[in-house]
Amino acid sequence: MPRGNLMKYLFIAAAGIGFVVLPFVLKSNYLLSIFIVIGIYALVVQGLGIIMGYAGQVSFGQAAFFGIGAYAVAILTTHYHWGTIPALLAATVLPSLVAAVIGRPTLKLKEHYLALATLAFGLLVHIIFSEGGELTGGPSGLTGIPYLNIGGFVFNRDYKFYYLVWAVVVLVFLGVRNLDRSRIGRSLRAIRDSEVAAEANGINSAALKLKAFVFSAFLAGLGGGIYAYYVTFISPAPFSFNISIQFVLMAVIGGLGTICGPVLGVGLVVALGEALRWLVPLVIPHAGGEYQIIFFGLILVLAMIFKPEGLSTGWRKITDSEKAEETGLLETSANT
Amino acid sequence: MNILDVNGLKVFHGRAQALRGVTFHAREGEIVAVLGANGAGKSTLLGTLSGIYAAKAGEVYFKGEPIIRQSPGYIVKQGLSLVPEHRQIFNDLTVQDNLLLGAFHRYIKDKGTLSEDMERVLGIFPALRGRERQTAGILSGGLQQMLAIGRGLMARPKLLMLDEPSIGLAPIVVREIMEVLSKLREDGTTIILVEQNAAAALRVADRAIVIERGQVIISGKPSELVNDERVQHAYLGRTGGHAGNVAVAFGY
Numbered sequence: 186m187p188r189g190n191l192m193k194y195l196f197i198a199a200a201g202i203g204f205v206v207l208p209f210v211l212k213s214n215y216l217l218s219i220f221i222v223i224g225i226y227a228l229v230v231q232g233l234g235i236i237m238g239y240a241g242q243v244s245f246g247q248a249a250f251f252g253i254g255a256y257a258v259a260i261l262t263t264h265y266h267w268g269t270i271p272a273l274l275a276a277t278v279l280p281s282l283v284a285a286v287i288g289r290p291t292l293k294l295k296e297h298y299l300a301l302a303t304l305a306f307g308l309l310v311h312i313i314f315s316e317g318g319e320l321t322g323g324p325s326g327l328t329g330i331p332y333l334n335i336g337g338f339v340f341n342r343d344y345k346f347y348y349l350v351w352a353v354v355v356l357v358f359l360g361v362r363n364l365d366r367s368r369i370g371r372s373l374r375a376i377r378d379s380e381v382a383a384e385a386n387g388i389n390s391a392a393l394k395l396k397a398f399v400f401s402a403f404l405a406g407l408g409g410g411i412y413a414y415y416v417t418f419i420s421p422a423p424f425s426f427n428i429s430i431q432f433v434l435m436a437v438i439g440g441l442g443t444i445c446g447p448v449l450g451v452g453l454v455v456a457l458g459e460a461l462r463w464l465v466p467l468v469i470p471h472a473g474g475e476y477q478i479i480f481f482g483l484i485l486v487l488a489m490i491f492k493p494e495g496l497s498t499g500w501r502k503i504t505d506s507e508k509a510e511e512t513g514l515l516e517t518s519a520n521t
Numbered sequence: 522m523n524i525l526d527v528n529g530l531k532v533f534h535g536r537a538q539a540l541r542g543v544t545f546h547a548r549e550g551e552i553v554a555v556l557g558a559n560g561a562g563k564s565t566l567l568g569t570l571s572g573i574y575a576a577k578a579g580e581v582y583f584k585g586e587p588i589i590r591q592s593p594g595y596i597v598k599q600g601l602s603l604v605p606e607h608r609q610i611f612n613d614l615t616v617q618d619n620l621l622l623g624a625f626h627r628y629i630k631d632k633g634t635l636s637e638d639m640e641r642v643l644g645i646f647p648a649l650r651g652r653e654r655q656t657a658g659i660l661s662g663g664l665q666q667m668l669a670i671g672r673g674l675m676a677r678p679k680l681l682m683l684d685e686p687s688i689g690l691a692p693i694v695v696r697e698i699m700e701v702l703s704k705l706r707e708d709g710t711t712i713i714l715v716e717q718n719a720a721a722a723l724r725v726a727d728r729a730i731v732i733e734r735g736q737v738i739i740s741g742k743p744s745e746l747v748n749d750e751r752v753q754h755a756y757l758g759r760t761g762g763h764a765g766n767v768a769v770a771f772g773y
């Protein structure tokens with residue numbers, strides 16, 4: 186056990202040092218930008234993992250919440266010249282409020298109404314982005330988002346953004362880990378295991394699931410706000426239904442209800458997406474973007490079949506998951 | 522004094538009526554066995570008393586207070602606790618966390634008493650001792666049932682309701698659990714015990730009721746029920762072992 190802990194800390198230290206020195210090692214801005222996007226997506230997927238992993242509900246609206254956060258920053262900074270802190274605040278509060286409105290009626294119902302509601306919501310929001318006229322800039326979007334500026338420190342270079350994003354990822358990671366160990370986290374896991382028993386013990390599952398859903402939208406909005414500041418121009422495309430599916434895939438691959446999972450899931454899916462972008466044209470010269478969604482859909486199905494608990498659960502290996510035999514039970518009873 | 526009074530309780534699952542006017546009571550400090558065939562409405566009854574299912578009509582008084590439209594959280598707080606069917610322990614959580622969540626309603630306010638209560642539960646179920654940090658899902662069936670009961674006790678119930686605690690367990694474990702229930706009653710806890718295993722339930726019960734198709738068809742002392750041919754009838758043809766052999770099992 187102490188040996189395992191040592192290995193764990195060594196690994197964390199190595200990963201930490203790796204992340205800090207990465208911008209100096211990477212020669213290409215392209216790779217650095219990929220790491221930034223991975224960090225941003227990890228926030229969004231962390232949120233999705235909370236509603237999927239803890240509350241056991243699928244949300245197909247995560248890209249829409251991500252988009253609302255991004256458009257909040259874009260609109261408020263370009264049209265109304267808001268500063269960074271209030272704009273980012275709006276980017277998180279707005280999706281949270283919307284989530285509360287959608288979640289209240291749907292999360293009370295036992296079946297997968299949340300999946301349906303968020304699917305419709307995601308499509309609707311995407312239309313609003315595209316047809317929003319001057320406010321959203323229509324299909325071509327909004328340009329000229331200023332640099333992120335905290336107390337006069339301007340994030341005008343990729344490596345600065347890289348540190349900012351990953352600092353936020355680590356903070357969120359720590360926050361979620363605390364949540365996981367809190368009374369709320371235990372209660373959420375209890376609901377996942379047995380909603381009846383949770384209710385019977387006085388846990389209000391509908392209220393708790395709503396909180397989880399609002400928090401998931403909060404994280405998506407935070408990611409979206411940072412994303413808008415990073416790319417400085419936005420259009421409806423990165424917030425479409427396809428992206429919501431990718432977020433679900435990332436969450437599932439990373440492992441639901443886990444804490445490192447999102448980073449792992451996002452990393453793998455982004456790497457795969459980039460690889461596909463390279464490889465597929467070599468094989469099928471005129472292939473469009475559709476192949477990607479087919480391919481990801483296939484992976485999602487395979488992941489659900491072969492590793493439904495996700496990849497990151499390999500870390501905390503469950504050794505004795507086999508239930509003890511009735512004989513073991515008899516022994517313990519006889520001993521007492 | 523009656524700790525629980527139920528009058529004309531009617532409950533629907535969707536359009537299907539599961540309870541058709543159930544009336545019964547429990548006196549303070551007794552064990553009431555609730556018997557009945559599959560689908561009779563036993564679990565629906567317990568679920569409604571806990572506030573998980575909504576009743577269409579009827580009254581429920583707990584310690585003289587109406588609790589019929591109250592939330593499960595409120596009802597647990599009043600001292601009415603349910604150990605649900607199929608154990609329903611929280612598989613991914615540790616034994617300790619399972620127990621702590623049983624005391625959910627005073628988790629924050631009353632932290633000091635939690636370890637005291639946990640100690641009491643471990644005293645009642647010594648087989649759980651030393652396993653506090655184990656994941657509940659890997660426990661054997663018997664230990665899981667003990668954990669489920671322990672979790673129910675963490676709420677400090679005045680009235681504990683158990684839904685088929687003996688199902689799937691070895692006879693020796695069933696006996697152990699029944700002994701615990703007798704002991705709890707001696708300490709003043711009232712118990713409602715839903716069982717398929719009529720023989721085991723009637724052995725510890727002070728009174729019993731039999732439910733058939735959502736109605737109480739018989740109530741009385743175990744010794745009366747054991748020889749009642751309607752009880753034999755209600756149990757005939759199901760779950761092999763107990764069918765029709767209630768009296769034999771008792772040696773009456």
Ligand SMILES: Nc1ncnc2c1ncn2[C@@H]1O[C@H](COP(=O)(O)OP(=O)(O)OP(=O)(O)O)[C@@H](O)[C@H]1O
Binds near residue numbers: 535558563564565566
């Ligand atoms: N959630 C539900 N939705 C719809 N119908 C239900 C539901 N729960 C129970 N029922 C129906 O209500 C009736 C009573 O079921 P209940 O579970 O209360 O019976 P029971 O006496 O506990 O049976 P068992 O011995 O099998 O546990 C049955 O006909 C059952 O099919």
Ligand SMILES: [Mg+2]
Binds near residue numbers: 563564565606684
């Ligand atoms: Mg039942």
